[in-house]
Amino acid sequence: MSRVDVVRAWLRDRGAEKIPHAGGSLYEHLNRVRDRVEGHGLGEDEQLAALTHAAYGTDGFPVVLLDVADRQQLRSLIGREAEAMVYRYGGCDRGRTWRALPSTCTVWSRFTGHAESPTPAQLRAFADLSIVNELDVYERSPEIAAKAGDYFRSLFPTWAPLASPAVMADCHRTLTIGPPGGH
Numbered sequence: 076m077s078r079v080d081v082v083r084a085w086l087r088d089r090g091a092e093k094i095p096h097a098g099g100s101l102y103e104h105l106n107r108v109r110d111r112v113e114g115h116g117l118g119e120d121e122q123l124a125a126l127t128h129a130a131y132g133t134d135g136f137p138v139v140l141l142d143v144a145d146r147q148q149l150r151s152l153i154g155r156e157a158e159a160m161v162y163r164y165g166g167c168d169r170g171r172t173w174r175a176l177p178s179t180c181t182v183w184s185r186f187t188g189h190a191e192s193p194t195p196a197q198l199r200a201f202a203d204l205s206i207v208n209e210l211d212v213y214e215r216s217p218e219i220a221a222k223a224g225d226y227f228r229s230l231f232p233t234w235a236p237l238a239s240p241a242v243m244a245d246c247h248r249t250l251t252i253g254p255p256g257g258h
Contacts, residue, residue: 079123082123082127083106085152086105097212104212107211108204111125111245115203115242116241117239120160123154124157124200127152127153130165133165134167134170134185143165146158160201162186167205199239203242206231207242231252
């Protein structure tokens with residue numbers, strides 16, 4: 076069994092297939108985000124983080140598959156680097172982080188209340204996962220698209236220096252912003 080298959084079995088054991096989410100179940104969403112990350116040529120750690128990105132819940136999705144106090148369990152499953160991505164993503168205080176991210180390169184934690192200054196590679200993984208996750212939700216929920224579309228169109232282009240070019244191109248296509256750098 077591949078590592079991805081092991082993680083998928085873990086997600087099913089945690090009930091992810093029965094948790095409603097935009098476009099079906101949480102399990103389906105997690106798999107779509109992972110597949111999209113893979114399609115952008117991102118590495119195994121990024122793919123495993125994408126597949127488990129909501130394990131601790133998120134600022135926008137409060138359902139928890141694993142208590143943050145049990146981080147070692149997820150580390151054992153997906154590895155230290157991928158779990159750190161999940162922890163940063165799930166713990167992000169979006170209100171304090173997202174708008175300021177391009178200028179501060181700081182991620183505020185809703186778990187601890189503290190700020191973190193990730194390395195450029197960690198920041199890129201965070202930006203990529205955040206964007207890809209929201210693109211999947213945007214495409215599958217007309218309500219979220221109507222409510223958050225303008226916000227995403229104003230926010231994510233400012234993240235271009237932080238995110239992968241392939242993710243930004245997908246963002247521009249999906250949100251119909253126009254080509255990066257275009258007028």
